[in-house]
Amino acid sequence: xxxxxxxxxxxxxxxxxxxxxxxxxxxxxxxxxxxxxxxxxxxxxxxxxxxxxxxxxxxxxxxxxxxxxxxxxxxxxxxxxxxxxxxxxxxxxxxxxxxxxxxxxxxxxxxxxxxxxxxxxxxxxxxxxxxxxxxxxxxxxxxxxxxxxxxxxxxxxxxxxxxxxxxxxxxxxxxxxxxxxxxxxxxxxxxxxxxxxxxxxxxxxxxxxxxxxxxxxxxxxxxxxxxxxxxxxxxxxxxxxxxxxxxxxxxxxxxxxxxxxxxxxxxxxxxxxxxxxxxxxxxxxxxxxxxxxxxxxxxxxxxxxxxxxxxxxxxxxxxxxxxxxxxxxxxxxxxxxxxxxxxxxxxxxxxxxxxxxxxxxxxxxxxxxxxxxxxxxxxxxxxxxxxxxxxxxxxxxxxxxxxxxxxxxxxxxxxxxxxxx
Amino acid sequence: xxxxxxxxxxxxxxxxxxxxxxxxxxxxxxxxxxxxxxxxxxxxxxxxxxxxxxxxxxxxxxxxxxxxxxxxxxxxxxxxxxxxxxxxxxxxxxxxxxxxxxxxxxxxxxxxxxxxxxxxxxxxxxxxxxxxxxxxxxxxxxxxxxxxxxxxxxxxxxxxxxxxxxxxxxxxxxxxxxxxxxxxxxxxxxxxxxxxxxxxxxxxxxxxxxxxxxxxxxxxxxxxxxxxxxxxxxxxxxxxxxxxxxxxxxxxxxxxxxxxxxxxxxxxxxxxxxxxxxxxxxxxxxxxxxxxxxxxxxxxxxxxxxxxxxxxxxxxxxxxxxxxxxxxxxxxxxxxxxxxxxxxxxxxxxxxxxxxxxxxxxxxxxxxxxxxxxxxxxxxxxxxxxxxxxxxxxxxxxxxxxxxxxxxxxxxxxxxxxxxxxxxxxxxxxxxxxxxxxxxxxxxxxxxxxxxxxxxxxxxxxxxxxxxxxxxxxxxxxxxxxxxxxxx
Numbered sequence: 001x002x003x004x005x006x007x008x009x010x011x012x013x014x015x016x017x018x019x020x021x022x023x024x025x026x027x028x029x030x031x032x033x034x035x036x037x038x039x040x041x042x043x044x045x046x047x048x049x050x051x052x053x054x055x056x057x058x059x060x061x062x063x064x065x066x067x068x069x070x071x072x073x074x075x076x077x078x079x080x081x082x083x084x085x086x087x088x089x090x091x092x093x094x095x096x097x098x099x100x101x102x103x104x105x106x107x108x109x110x111x112x113x114x115x116x117x118x119x120x121x122x123x124x125x126x127x128x129x130x131x132x133x134x135x136x137x138x139x140x141x142x143x144x145x146x147x148x149x150x151x152x153x154x155x156x157x158x159x160x161x162x163x164x165x166x167x168x169x170x171x172x173x174x175x176x177x178x179x180x181x182x183x184x185x186x187x188x189x190x191x192x193x194x195x196x197x198x199x200x201x202x203x204x205x206x207x208x209x210x211x212x213x214x215x216x217x218x219x220x221x222x223x224x225x226x227x228x229x230x231x232x233x234x235x236x237x238x239x240x241x242x243x244x245x246x247x248x249x250x251x252x253x254x255x256x257x258x259x260x261x262x263x264x265x266x267x268x269x270x271x272x273x274x275x276x277x278x279x280x281x282x283x284x285x286x287x288x289x290x291x292x293x294x295x296x297x298x299x300x301x302x303x304x305x306x307x308x309x310x311x312x313x314x315x316x317x318x319x320x321x322x323x324x325x326x327x328x329x330x331x332x333x334x335x336x337x338x339x340x341x342x343x344x345x346x347x348x349x350x351x352x353x354x355x356x357x358x359x360x361x362x363x364x365x366x367x368x369x370x371x372x373x374x375x376x377x378x379x380x381x382x383x384x385x386x387x388x389x390x391x392x393x394x395x396x397x398x399x400x401x402x403x404x405x406x407x408x409x410x411x412x413x414x415x416x417x418x419x420x421x
Numbered sequence: 422x423x424x425x426x427x428x429x430x431x432x433x434x435x436x437x438x439x440x441x442x443x444x445x446x447x448x449x450x451x452x453x454x455x456x457x458x459x460x461x462x463x464x465x466x467x468x469x470x471x472x473x474x475x476x477x478x479x480x481x482x483x484x485x486x487x488x489x490x491x492x493x494x495x496x497x498x499x500x501x502x503x504x505x506x507x508x509x510x511x512x513x514x515x516x517x518x519x520x521x522x523x524x525x526x527x528x529x530x531x532x533x534x535x536x537x538x539x540x541x542x543x544x545x546x547x548x549x550x551x552x553x554x555x556x557x558x559x560x561x562x563x564x565x566x567x568x569x570x571x572x573x574x575x576x577x578x579x580x581x582x583x584x585x586x587x588x589x590x591x592x593x594x595x596x597x598x599x600x601x602x603x604x605x606x607x608x609x610x611x612x613x614x615x616x617x618x619x620x621x622x623x624x625x626x627x628x629x630x631x632x633x634x635x636x637x638x639x640x641x642x643x644x645x646x647x648x649x650x651x652x653x654x655x656x657x658x659x660x661x662x663x664x665x666x667x668x669x670x671x672x673x674x675x676x677x678x679x680x681x682x683x684x685x686x687x688x689x690x691x692x693x694x695x696x697x698x699x700x701x702x703x704x705x706x707x708x709x710x711x712x713x714x715x716x717x718x719x720x721x722x723x724x725x726x727x728x729x730x731x732x733x734x735x736x737x738x739x740x741x742x743x744x745x746x747x748x749x750x751x752x753x754x755x756x757x758x759x760x761x762x763x764x765x766x767x768x769x770x771x772x773x774x775x776x777x778x779x780x781x782x783x784x785x786x787x788x789x790x791x792x793x794x795x796x797x798x799x800x801x802x803x804x805x806x807x808x809x810x811x812x813x814x815x816x817x818x819x820x821x822x823x824x825x826x827x828x829x830x831x832x833x834x835x836x837x838x839x840x841x842x843x844x845x846x847x848x849x850x851x852x853x854x855x856x857x858x859x860x861x862x863x864x865x866x867x868x869x870x871x872x873x874x875x876x877x878x879x880x881x882x883x884x885x886x887x888x889x890x891x892x893x894x895x896x897x898x899x900x901x902x903x904x905x906x907x908x909x
Contacts, residue, residue: 054769056665115618116587137768137801138798141841142847143855144623148619149615149619153615195552195639199711229711354608391613395602395603395613398870
């Protein structure tokens, strides 16, 4: 356990005076999550230690270089966890890198993103000044929310030194349900379930391949009674899906772990994979001829939903076409039209449909256009870096000004997110 | 130029882009805008404008920029920190006409609304889909969603369901130069910096919200409320920790001390035990089976912690009744005292006994009674100081005492404001909570959005000179504050 704040501040102050770019490094497990940075390394790996953790306060405070695994192990001892289920992407993952990259795992749509759990930070700005924002309390609106702004900024607005996070109790019980279905049916099912009070904590669809049919994976977590009741309700509502129930051990646990760590076979390959962030009920836009028919028979047999979120009322029908909103027509029924295959390739749907990983031969422009039309955005992940969706001219200007307000000499991870930022 | 001349000139320019009834020039028309929910601070604005389209907001801000006239945006005016207090030489920009729900998307569980829409109206509009909007500040029947964004409003359910920042997806904003920007997206995140998080709770300093896309949640299947009485405040505080240690996150967890209980009971007849030193209200929600088992578990925990009485609401009507007293606590206190002053500090929960002891000592020192209402789950404390503004000097003493309560919260690892915002009210206390460099960083951030400092100037973040003049000269982070400044 070590506090090297003084050393880090001195190095940052010197770099500011010399206009020397700094490359901020923790465990170096996430170098591929941004653009390459050239600069003198600013090493956070030795700045470690849990500073404060009182389980009944639901808050942990630790130095940025603390291994993420250590944080999670400490929380687990008290029956708690980081509810955003951060991907580690390597054994050397640190808390600082995780928050700086704003990484969230399969639980994200149900319990929140990394930034949602940030309560406060101690940091260095680009002048090497030691600053503290937020705190260790759940509610704090004194001054601008600089702490949450740091999440996902990848060190371009500050060097994270200490982070306070809200933590949550681990669920008492967990179970996984698996069924074979195509992507449009999975989107409809996930959308319906997300609109109920079910204790859903992960929902993922793998598209069909030569080896297997498309699969929907659901995870339920919570009090034992709640998980059992939800499990029974889902199986009863859609018996035709032939749900396979899996206890909370291998292979279910391995599947969720591999999804969280982006280790499923889908992510293999050196060409890069697109990540589209879209509204979760966006119609399926990618496909191949292996996919099954659009409407699964089990949906047609059920009465239409009329606003109740009770499961046995059956799923409502989804809107059609990427990005188009579902609207009621004059009969009060929901309109639906055939799915369009806009992007060739295979797709992995996580976050109940809100995060779509895509292997495609389509052009970058085509992928970005589909994401944008749906109200979201697309980033290309390759083994060596990430290309984020471009910013509008207005936002780009604000980004530059915000960057300059923290880092006037442009020395903190320059160019990590975007060229010139 | 005098204010009157400037007002005339600006009003003439504004008439080119706004209908005449959208510009309020006469004193009696401007009078209703002189204060927000913190009515001890009043100031007539130079002009009031009520645009009804985003283009009009852009034009108003462009004109004010050109004329170098400061602007204060206002939603429903229910804020409790004077954040919407007008400026004598400024324009008060009311968003009251932006009162439409633009789109409800039940499949993606979102609603796109104009900023003047009332918080509760969103939940009412989406109820037919089995959905609701989670943040529920106590003013939810009146407060606007735009104001909620500006203040990052919370409510009694935020331990489990989060604050405004956790429940919105996208904002359309207009900057002081009249430029329209989109922060966030219809998806769960957006590329680049998390400007949506920065903007939420920025108290109208960075831009004007003209459209909000909120997340909606499915209504829980079951809800239950327990009421527990204690003969000792510390025991009640201990019970809160024990519930959370048991792995239960209640939807709401509220505490009231004896003066608050008595005031609320006299006003709302909620059936509270008036002799209790403290009561806890614990709301549990979720799947029916889960709620049933948690109710049993919490009941046992409360008894183990020495509760003198534990009641479980028998039906929806009794649940309402339990909550009625808590929700009426502020007006109830307003009835037993000519005036009251509501504080909003947040503390790490285990510091509760120390803070309450400190408040009791201050109450004796200033001879001003205090009633405490506490969002116990998340550590947000609302001491209500009872006073009479008609007695000479009593408001000043109340403000001084309030300031000392906030200092105490900061000293114990907390913050001066949990959900009401800094506004004009707590601006001096900001000098205690933040160092020179931290305040300078905030000013630089403000300048990134509003280089000329024309949006809501004088609020939220104090100038360094103001902190120097404030004079208490606290030692912060072991440094003497503002050594670089001259003293006046």
